[in-house]
Structures are given as C-alpha cells and as structure tokens.
Amino acid sequence: MGVVIPFEGGEGGCRASLEPLVGLVQADMDRVNEAILARAHSHVELIPELAGHLINSGGKRIRPMLTLAAARMCGYPGEHHLKLATAVEFMHTATLLHDDVVDESDLRRGKEAARVIWGNQASVLVGDYLLGQAFRMMVETGSLEALRILSNAACVIAEGEVLQLSVSQDTSTTEDAYLKVIGAKTAALFAAAAEVGAVVAARPRGEQAALESYGRNLGIAFQLIDDALDYSGSTEKLGKGVGDDFRERKITLPVVLSYRRGTKEERSFWKRTLEQGNQTADDLTYAKKLIERHGAIADTIARADHYGDIARDALAIFPETPWKAALLEAVDFCISRAY
Amino acid sequence: MGVVIPFEGGEGGCRASLEPLVGLVQADMDRVNEAILARAHSHVELIPELAGHLINSGGKRIRPMLTLAAARMCGYPGEHHLKLATAVEFMHTATLLHDDVVDESDLRRGKEAARVIWGNQASVLVGDYLLGQAFRMMVETGSLEALRILSNAACVIAEGEVLQLSVSQDTSTTEDAYLKVIGAKTAALFAAAAEVGAVVAARPRGEQAALESYGRNLGIAFQLIDDALDYSGSTEKLGKGVGDDFRERKITLPVVLSYRRGTKEERSFWKRTLEQGNQTADDLTYAKKLIERHGAIADTIARADHYGDIARDALAIFPETPWKAALLEAVDFCISRAY
Numbered sequence: 001m002g003v004v005i006p007f008e009g010g011e012g013g014c015r016a017s018l019e020p021l022v023g024l025v026q027a028d029m030d031r032v033n034e035a036i037l038a039r040a041h042s043h044v045e046l047i048p049e050l051a052g053h054l055i056n057s058g059g060k061r062i063r064p065m066l067t068l069a070a071a072r073m074c075g076y077p078g079e080h081h082l083k084l085a086t087a088v089e090f091m092h093t094a095t096l097l098h099d100d101v102v103d104e105s106d107l108r109r110g111k112e113a114a115r116v117i118w119g120n121q122a123s124v125l126v127g128d129y130l131l132g133q134a135f136r137m138m139v140e141t142g143s144l145e146a147l148r149i150l151s152n153a154a155c156v157i158a159e160g161e162v163l164q165l166s167v168s169q170d171t172s173t174t175e176d177a178y179l180k181v182i183g184a185k186t187a188a189l190f191a192a193a194a195e196v197g198a199v200v201a202a203r204p205r206g207e208q209a210a211l212e213s214y215g216r217n218l219g220i221a222f223q224l225i226d227d228a229l230d231y232s233g234s235t236e237k238l239g240k241g242v243g244d245d246f247r248e249r250k251i252t253l254p255v256v257l258s259y260r261r262g263t264k265e266e267r268s269f270w271k272r273t274l275e276q277g278n279q280t281a282d283d284l285t286y287a288k289k290l291i292e293r294h295g296a297i298a299d300t301i302a303r304a305d306h307y308g309d310i311a312r313d314a315l316a317i318f319p320e321t322p323w324k325a326a327l328l329e330a331v332d333f334c335i336s337r338a339y
Numbered sequence: 340m341g342v343v344i345p346f347e348g349g350e351g352g353c354r355a356s357l358e359p360l361v362g363l364v365q366a367d368m369d370r371v372n373e374a375i376l377a378r379a380h381s382h383v384e385l386i387p388e389l390a391g392h393l394i395n396s397g398g399k400r401i402r403p404m405l406t407l408a409a410a411r412m413c414g415y416p417g418e419h420h421l422k423l424a425t426a427v428e429f430m431h432t433a434t435l436l437h438d439d440v441v442d443e444s445d446l447r448r449g450k451e452a453a454r455v456i457w458g459n460q461a462s463v464l465v466g467d468y469l470l471g472q473a474f475r476m477m478v479e480t481g482s483l484e485a486l487r488i489l490s491n492a493a494c495v496i497a498e499g500e501v502l503q504l505s506v507s508q509d510t511s512t513t514e515d516a517y518l519k520v521i522g523a524k525t526a527a528l529f530a531a532a533a534e535v536g537a538v539v540a541a542r543p544r545g546e547q548a549a550l551e552s553y554g555r556n557l558g559i560a561f562q563l564i565d566d567a568l569d570y571s572g573s574t575e576k577l578g579k580g581v582g583d584d585f586r587e588r589k590i591t592l593p594v595v596l597s598y599r600r601g602t603k604e605e606r607s608f609w610k611r612t613l614e615q616g617n618q619t620a621d622d623l624t625y626a627k628k629l630i631e632r633h634g635a636i637a638d639t640i641a642r643a644d645h646y647g648d649i650a651r652d653a654l655a656i657f658p659e660t661p662w663k664a665a666l667l668e669a670v671d672f673c674i675s676r677a678y
Contacts, residue, residue, distance in 0.1 A: 042498055042501075044498045044502045044505075046504065047501055098467060101459070101460070102459075102463055102464060120440070120441075120459070121440070124437050124441055124463055125437070125441060125501045128470075128496075128497035128500070129497035129501065132491075132494035132495075132497055135490035135493065136487075138490075139483055142483060144478055144483065147474070147486065148475075151471055151475045151477075152471075152475060154474065155468055155471035155472055156471075157471075158465070158467040158468035158471055159386065161467070162383045162385050162461060162464045162468065163383045165385065165460055165464070166383075166385060
C-alpha cells in the first residue's frame with residue numbers, strides 16, 4: 001500500500017510538496033497566466049470582470065500544470081502546450097462557474113462565489129464564454145487529437161454533474177456509483193489535462209495512455225481527499241467552507257461509508273439531513289461524530305492512497321527525470337493534504 | 340427596397356414558404372434528426388429525457404437546414420455536413436437551455452420550459468453536455484476550419500448574451516447597440532451554420548464569405564421579425580408567449596424605436612415597466628398601443644427587410660440552382676412571418 005512519505009522542505013518542514021512541480025513549470029506557467037488574463041478578455045466588460053474574480057482567487061492551477069509538466073516530460077520543445085494548458089484551466093473555470101449555480105454555493109475558494117455578486121445569469125453565460133475560448137485555443141494548436149480528448153472530457157464532465165444531481169440526496173448510493181460520479185466530474189479533466197501533454201509532444205499511444213491513467217487516478221485521489229477535508233479540515237486548507245458538502249446535501253465517500261456502517265438510527269439521521277434536507281444547527285457536529293466513529297475519514301484517505309498508488313505506477317514507463325519526480329511528488333502532496 | 344413577394348402554394352395560398360428548402364434537404368434532414376436523437380443519448384437517463392423534451396418540441400431546425408443546403412449548393416457529395424448540421428442544432432439547443440435559465444422563462448416553443456420541469460441545475464448541465472457533443476461531432480469531421488468557425492461562434496454567442504444582460508433594462512439603448520446584441524446572440528450562429536457548408540465542400544474563400552454574409556443577415560432579419568411578433572403576433576405563430584419580451588423586460592427594436600419617438604410621459608412608462616420592472620396587468624396592452632402609435636412594428640419589419648436584401652444579394656455569386664432558389668425563398672419566408 002502506498003505510504004505518504006514525509007518530505008523535507010516546505011514551511012511545515014516535513015510534508016510532500018507541490019513546490020518541485022511549481023518550480024519546474026514556473027516559466028511556462030507565467031505565460032499561461034498571461035494567456036488566461038488575455039483570453040478572458042472581451043469587449044463586453046462584465047466578462048473579464050467576472051472571470052477575473054475567479055481567476056484571481058488563487059486556485060492552484062494544478063490541471064494546467066499537469067499539461068505543462070506532461071508535455072515537457074515527453075520532451076516537447078514547442079509552445080502549443082501553453083494553449084492547451086490555458087484551455088484546460090478555462091474548462092475548469094467554466095465548470096466551477098456552472099457548478100456554483102447548480103450547487104447554489106455562496107463561497108468558492110474562500111471568496112464570495114461569482115453568482116452571489118453578479119447573479120446566476122452572468123455566471124452561466126461567462127462559463128459558456130470561457131468554454132468557447134477553450135475550444136478556440138485548442139483549434140489554434142491544430143491538434144485534432146487534443147480536441148477529441150478535451151471535447152470528450154467536456155461531455156463526460158457534464159454527464160458526471162448530471163449524474164451527481166440524482167446520486168446526491170440518495171444515501172443508499174454505493175461506493176462504486178460514487179466513484180463513477182467523481183471519475184466523470186473530477187478525474188476526467190485531470191486525465192485529459194495530462195494526456196494532451198503526450199499528444200502535443202506526439203508521443204506513442206502507450207505514453208499517452210500512461211499519462212491519462214496518471215491523471216485519472218490522481219484526480220480521484222484528489223477528490224476523495226477533498227471529500228475527507230470537507231468533514232475534517234479547515235476552511236483555509238480546503239479553500240471552501242468546511243461542511244459545504246453536508247449543507248449542500250452531497251453524498252460523498254465519508255457519508256457513503258458511515259451510512260453503510262451505521263445503525264438504523266444513524267441511517268435515519270443521514271436520511272433526514274441529506275435526503276430530506278431537514279438540518280438543524282447541531283447536525284454537522286453530529287455528522288462529524290458519526291463519520292469519526294466509523295473510521296470513515298481514515299478509510300476515505302486509504303481509498304485515496306490506493307488510487308494514488310495507481311497514478312504513481314502509471315508513470316513507471318517514463319525515464320527518471322526531474323519532471324517525473326515532480327509529478328510523482330504531486331501525488332504525495334495531494335494525499336498529504338489530508339494530514 | 341426588398342418587397343415581400345407573395346408566393347403561390349402553401350396552405351395559406353400566397354405566402355413565401357420554407358417548403359422548397361425543407362423538401363430539398365429532407366433526405367439529409369432525416370439523417371440529422373436520427374443523429375440528434377442518437378447524440379442526445381447518454382447512460383445518464385436525465386440527459387436524453389431533458390434534451391428530448393426540447394428536441395421534440397417542434398423547432399423548425401432552420402440552422403441545420405442552412406448547413407445542409409449550403410453544403411449541397413456548393414456541390415458537396417459527402418456526409419460530414421450531416422455532423423456539422425447536428426452540431427449546429429446542438430449548439431442552438433444548448434443556448435436555448437441556458438437562455439431559459441438566464442431569462443427565467445416558463446415557456447419555450449409553446450411548451451413548459453425544461454427548467455420548469457427539471458430545474459435550472461439540470462438545464463445548465465444538459466446544455467453543457469450538448470455543447471460538448473457538438474464539439475465531439477465537429478472533431479469527427481476532421482475540419483479544423485469548421486471547428487474554428489463554430490468555436491468562434493460559441494464565444495460570440497455567449498458574449499452577446501452577456502451584453503444583453505446589461506443592455507436589457509436600459510431603455511436608452513440605441514438601435515446600433517441593439518444590433519450588436521442580436522448580431523452576436525442570434526446572427527452569429529446563422530452565419531456559422533451557413534459558412535461551414537462552404538467549408539465542408541472545400542469551396543474558395545469568396546463563397547465561404549458569401550454564405551457567412553447570407554447567414555448573418557438572415558439571422559438579423561429573423562430576430563427582428565421575432566421581436567416584432569412578440570408585440571404583434573400570436574403565441575401560435577411565435578412558438579413562445581406573446582409579450583414575453585415585455586414581461587422579461589427585454590429591450591428590443593420595437594421598444595428602442597418607440598422610446599426614442601415617444602413623449603416624456605411615454606418614456607417614463609418604458610422606464611417604469613422595463614427598467615424598474617414595475618408592471619401592472621394593463622401595461623402590455625398599453626405598450627402595444629405605444630408601439631402601434633409610433634409605427635414601430637412596421638419600421639422593425641422594414642429594417643428586417645433591409646437585412647433580408649443583403650442576405651439575398653450575398654448569394655448572387657452562386658449559379659442558379661434549386662438550392663439557391665430555396666435559400667432565397669427562406670429569406671422571404673422569414674420576413675413574411677410578420678404578416
């Protein structure tokens with residue numbers, strides 16, 4: 001089983017870190033950040049204004065970093081990976097804008113959600129604009145294969161979101177069903193982001209598939225840790241309100257496990273709070289207690305670790321380079337967030 | 340000035356008709372209709388259910404017909420135009436789903452809007468799915484130029500919708516500003532739909548530009564007639580509730596003209612009802628009276644006729660064929676809807 005190896009360095013002193021990856025992609029990422037600002041521009045002022053709010057809210061931009069690092073690890077010497085990375089981040093931003101409308105969230109990355117300031121209408125439409133810009137940039141690279149992969153991802157993400165509408169508020173959701181949701185909703189874009197790095201570098205199918213697998217499994221691990229943090233972390237660490245999933249009545253893995261392992265009375269509690277949406281002030285505290293009682297946080301992290309292992313092994317076919325090491329440490333970092 | 344020439348045939352006996360176009364594209368359109376159903380499919384049941392509601396609600400599918408007819412007029416013998424036509428209709432359907440959420444409409448094509456039945460959330464996400472499918476189909480044609488044109492259109496449409504958010508509820512909107520909105524919001528997809536017909540047939544730039552111009556001007560004429568019908572037509576003819584624009588506080592050309600030509604008191608009326616949204620039961624009737632008084636319907640139709648003329652002239656470079664005749668008559672039909 002994968003063990004979260006404490007790394008030297010970083011402010012905390014002994015955590016795996018995203019720093020090696022951030023450092024390696026820095027020069028590329030500066031140009032992606034410029035492109036993000038340039039491409040969010042429009043003569044319609046509301047568009048850069050609203051998009052800028054989210055763009056400047058300090059997301060880690062892990063998805064475009066995957067594209068950049070994957071392309072460079074594959075020896076790509078050109079510039080098209082910058083456009084694909086920007087497109088990937090725009091697809092993600094568009095999803096966030098639409099998500100906030102769908103979830104009726106008030107916070108995003110610890111800031112007021114765009115929909116609260118500018119309204120649902122503008123959030124839907126600016127999301128559409130960013131998605132259009134993402135496709136424009138893909139077209140500019142001339143890579144039909146990248147377009148194929150990313151348009152597939154766009155469909156799969158939307159399917160995952162719709163699936164979550166029905167799964168959410170069904171406490172009898174199985175772990176498998178839940179994994180399908182996050183496989184589509186989160187992991188598909190991680191997978192596509194990494195895969196197009198190999199595509200732009202014109203690497204053989206095997207390397208393309210390896211990066212797809214790396215991205216997919218990293219994405220699942222990332223989401224599971226997010227789920228765990230929503231019941232155990234701090235708002236600061238999570239970049240969103242702790243307990244949001246509970247308040248928004250989302251069924252996540254900690255709940256799936258606690259529900260299955262719970263008593264009849266406990267299941268009634270989950271049904272009342274998440275299915276019927278009948279929540280009182282103390283319910284989140286009690287929910288955390290139940291999740292703790294059944295070891296559901298520890299086991300969610302263990303599951304994440306399993307997918308992290310698969311992500312690490314997927315990269316085994318690549319020669320040892322600083323790029324590969326940084327991508328491997330990104331897996332450790334992602335999981336160590338839980339501690 | 341273009342005159343709406345009464346045509347023989349059709350149930351009414353003397354109107355220009357869409358029938359020649361419909362008849363010519365019938366065989367292609369049957370396959371597009373199959374593709375629409377097939378591509379709206381998903382293992383996530385809610386997606387075909389919701390998409391099917393809108394797809395089966397009897398839109399005229401004028402946009403995909405433009406793609407089909409343009410490709411055939413250009414002598415295209417292949418099948419890729421079917422995919423592009425389907426993609427165009429999906430882009431349009433996605434826009435309608437998002438529009439209904441943005442406008443908070445209750446009716447769409449005379450039926451309950453999807454958002455009323457399945458909620459805003461599902462409408463946003465299924466729209467995203469259809470947009471993703473549209474891009475998937477474009478990729479399948481392998482035409483980067485078609486992808487460029489249609490991804491541009493996707494951006495421009497979203498920009499137009501955002502622009503409308505700010506323009507709407509500003510009674511001092513000029514005719515030019517309003518034309519910018521509908522140029523983006525409606526005409527851009529008409530233009531792209533026609534243009535990609537020439538692209539798939541690998542015709543020279545001049546023909547591509549001619550079809551782009553035809554589509555753009557037809558789209559503007561189409562929208563202006565829609566605007567006129569919203570104050571003068573029947574719900575049956577319009578396929579949506581008459582007076583919707585007024586209730587949704589949209590500034591359209593009949594209002595722009597009536598506001599400018601009105602007295603101080605009349606301008607106060609428009610400000611109260613459309614800017615402040617303070618409407619009473621009799622206001623729509625009074626609004627129609629003002630629009631009538633200032634000849635704003637007749638002049639909106641005259642403006643539409645002007646764009647119709649440009650659309651007709653754009654096609655002049657093409658040899659006389661039944662395809663061209665049908666596309667020309669589609670312009671007449673579009674404008675004759677107003678009578």
